[in-house]
Amino acid sequence: MHLDMTLVLFLSFIAITLGITAWASRRSGSSASFFAANRSITAWQNGVAVAGDYMSAASFLGIAGLIAFFGYDGFLYSVGWLVAYLTVLLVVAEPLRNAGKYTMADVLAYRLNPRPVRAMASISTLTVSTFYMIAQMIGAGSLVALLLKGSHISFTVAVSGVGILMIVYVVFGGMLATTWVQIIKAVLLIAGTVLLSILVLAHFHFSFPEFFQAISQVTYHAPDGKVIVKDFMTPGLRFKLPYGPLELISLGMALILGTAGLPHILVRFYTVPDAKTARYSVVWAMIIIGSFYIMTTFLGFGAATIVGRDFIAKNGGTNMSAPLLAKVIAGDVFFAFISAIAFATILAVVAGLTISASTSFAHDFWTNVLHNGVERKPGEERTVARIAAFVVGAVSIGIAILLGPTANVAFLVALAFAVAASANLPVIVLSIYWKRFNTAGAVCGLLFGLLGSIILILIGPSIMGMDAATVVGAARHPIQHAPIFPLENPGILSIPIGFAGALLGTFLGARDPNAVQRFEELEVRANTGLGSEKATAH
Amino acid sequence: MATLQTTDGDTGLGKSKWDRVQEMDEFRLLILAKKEFVVPTTVFFIVYYFALPVLVGYAPGFMSRKVFGAVNIAYLFALSQFFVAWGIAFMYVRVARKFDMYGAHILETLKREGYDENQNGKRGL
Numbered sequence: 001m002h003l004d005m006t007l008v009l010f011l012s013f014i015a016i017t018l019g020i021t022a023w024a025s026r027r028s029g030s031s032a033s034f035f036a037a038n039r040s041i042t043a044w045q046n047g048v049a050v051a052g053d054y055m056s057a058a059s060f061l062g063i064a065g066l067i068a069f070f071g072y073d074g075f076l077y078s079v080g081w082l083v084a085y086l087t088v089l090l091v092v093a094e095p096l097r098n099a100g101k102y103t104m105a106d107v108l109a110y111r112l113n114p115r116p117v118r119a120m121a122s123i124s125t126l127t128v129s130t131f132y133m134i135a136q137m138i139g140a141g142s143l144v145a146l147l148l149k150g151s152h153i154s155f156t157v158a159v160s161g162v163g164i165l166m167i168v169y170v171v172f173g174g175m176l177a178t179t180w181v182q183i184i185k186a187v188l189l190i191a192g193t194v195l196l197s198i199l200v201l202a203h204f205h206f207s208f209p210e211f212f213q214a215i216s217q218v219t220y221h222a223p224d225g226k227v228i229v230k231d232f233m234t235p236g237l238r239f240k241l242p243y244g245p246l247e248l249i250s251l252g253m254a255l256i257l258g259t260a261g262l263p264h265i266l267v268r269f270y271t272v273p274d275a276k277t278a279r280y281s282v283v284w285a286m287i288i289i290g291s292f293y294i295m296t297t298f299l300g301f302g303a304a305t306i307v308g309r310d311f312i313a314k315n316g317g318t319n320m321s322a323p324l325l326a327k328v329i330a331g332d333v334f335f336a337f338i339s340a341i342a343f344a345t346i347l348a349v350v351a352g353l354t355i356s357a358s359t360s361f362a363h364d365f366w367t368n369v370l371h372n373g374v375e376r377k378p379g380e381e382r383t384v385a386r387i388a389a390f391v392v393g394a395v396s397i398g399i400a401i402l403l404g405p406t407a408n409v410a411f412l413v414a415l416a417f418a419v420a421a422s423a424n425l426p427v428i429v430l431s432i433y434w435k436r437f438n439t440a441g442a443v444c445g446l447l448f449g450l451l452g453s454i455i456l457i458l459i460g461p462s463i464m465g466m467d468a469a470t471v472v473g474a475a476r477h478p479i480q481h482a483p484i485f486p487l488e489n490p491g492i493l494s495i496p497i498g499f500a501g502a503l504l505g506t507f508l509g510a511r512d513p514n515a516v517q518r519f520e521e522l523e524v525r526a527n528t529g530l531g532s533e534k535a536t537a538h
Numbered sequence: 539m540a541t542l543q544t545t546d547g548d549t550g551l552g553k554s555k556w557d558r559v560q561e562m563d564e565f566r567l568l569i570l571a572k573k574e575f576v577v578p579t580t581v582f583f584i585v586y587y588f589a590l591p592v593l594v595g596y597a598p599g600f601m602s603r604k605v606f607g608a609v610n611i612a613y614l615f616a617l618s619q620f621f622v623a624w625g626i627a628f629m630y631v632r633v634a635r636k637f638d639m640y641g642a643h644i645l646e647t648l649k650r651e652g653y654d655e656n657q658n659g660k661r662g663l
Contacts, residue, residue: 245595
């Protein structure tokens with residue numbers, strides 16, 4: 001029964017969003033409209049859309065699951081995800097809005113030699129977006145596989161469906177449609193989370209002491225059948241010595257510095273009319289994102305106390321904690337509602353990633369690197385972006401199907417954050433704030449950060465490890481050797497490597513009087529909005 | 539606007555609009571005011587944030603102490619991060635009103651002196 005209900009709810013979301021896409025496609029007459037929604041999005045709309053872009057499957061399904069299984073340590077993820085927005089607010093959002101046009105690379109190209117810088121930035125953007133996207137698509141596929149167990153809809157069909165829909169949103173609706181898909185999804189996600197939280201509290205007779213009392217005595221069974229009672233408020237259930245504390249700090253660094261380097265978040269600030277609106281939209285996003293992550297207390301600990309680890313482990317594993325909580329607490333209809341929201345979440349995030357990746361390819365690589373910044377015929381950039389969206393979508397569908405439903409999704413998202421923090425953030429910050437910074441510095445920074453983070457992940461415990469012979473399939477480490485780098489998250493080392501690369505390149509490269517002169521222009525522009533891209537009437 | 543667009547940002551008034559703004563007192567004040575707020579605030583939130591994983595990682599005994607009922611220091615400290623982040627965001631919005639005023643004033647002066655705000659340089663974008 002819940003199957004039909006989920007399908008009906010999910011199909012209505014698709015119908016509504018396709019309607020929006022049709023509406024947006026009639027208004028997407030110009031490049032500013034296709035890439036930046038005419039810069040006409042208001043502060044609260046963009047705030048909700050940023051929140052929508054950010055609260056992905058990793059948050060709704062992943063964090064709830066981590067808290068359900070590891071208690072307090074899972075909640076630590078929630079904290080970093082919000083605090084990261086202070087970096088966006090204080091350091092990046094406004095200068096970026098004032099100095100750029102469509103992509104993150106615009107800011108770098110403003111004062112540096114545009115071609116090498118845009119080429120590297122485009123590679124980095126595509127890398128971050130693709131890893132992030134594959135993770136989301138695998139999430140969608142596994143969700144479908146678990147929900148529709150025994151039905152004729154397989155993992156492959158589910159992944160392909162999500163991929164095709166997102167291509168349709170982006171190719172026909174551009175940034176305007178993607179923004180509204182994001183807004184609707186964020187509202188649904190918050191509504192579902194609030195409802196679920198109230199139901200959890202109701203279960204404990206709206207008594208916080210009773211709720212926290214239950215959290216302090218979570219009962220489950222060890223693999224050998226022994227009964228375990230644990231205080232889930234206690235830290236250390238997941239991050240254990242010797243490397244646990246370093247792992248936590250490394251994760252924190254990747255989050256705090258990575259968010260301000262995520263291309264699909266940064267492009268959102270080009271959709272608003274000016275820097276002031278960009279600022280207010282970050283604050284709106286922080287209110288929504290913060291409220292959501294505080295409520296993961298109820299989702300996660302609720303699942304731990306009401307549903308229990310044993311039941312979740314037997315019915316789809318950590319990622320199914322929130323949907324299972326809905327099922328146990330309020331029955332099949334609510335379960336269908338929450339599952340449909342999870343689909344919508346994934347679909348919207350994937351659309352946001354696709355548009356930022358394809359915009360970067362079209363604007364940075366095609367127009368500015370290959371064709372010297374000139375569109376050979378009007379609308380060429382848009383056409384290239386549409387084709388790129390199609391290719392990016394097809395490639396992600398292919399890789400996601402290849403990796404299969406059991407691939408380690410969390411590690412792909414962590415890789416995206418780590419690459420963003422190590423490659424993108426150093427060069428963005430240094431080009432906005434450091435006068436001496438030059439082209440060699442930017443290229444080295446991007447290269448070192450990109451390679452550093454990827455290599456450290458490849459030689460870390462996500463990829464390398466010794467498994468017992470009983471471990472088979474996707475759970476086995478691809479390289480059967482003790483890990484060379486002990487941490488899953490490379491941030492603590494790869495972020496300094498990114499900064500070091502940028503400094504090294506700058507000092508080894510020649511002094512660039514032009515970059516210094518253009519820095520002074522950039523400083524004026526970033527701080528006053530003089531000459532920034534204006535909103536267009538539509 | 540009867541200004542002549544020669545090269546990159548040069549309006550034909552002898553000085554580019556960028557150079558003109560660079561030498562304005564309001565612009566220096568704007569940069570200074572921003573630095574005064576953003577630098578210490580950024581340092582504060584980074585220290586406050588990383589105190590959480592450091593304390594949780596290296597002083598788990600202290601962090602597990604119960605404050606009331608089953609609620610411990612670790613949870614309260616984590617929760618406080620949300621309110622501190624919101625607090626900083628609201629403070630910034632208030633302070634930034636002053637930045638906007640400086641900015642508007644600079645653009646006004648520029649306009650009065652006959653510079654065209656909408657003429658962009660050809661390079662870069």
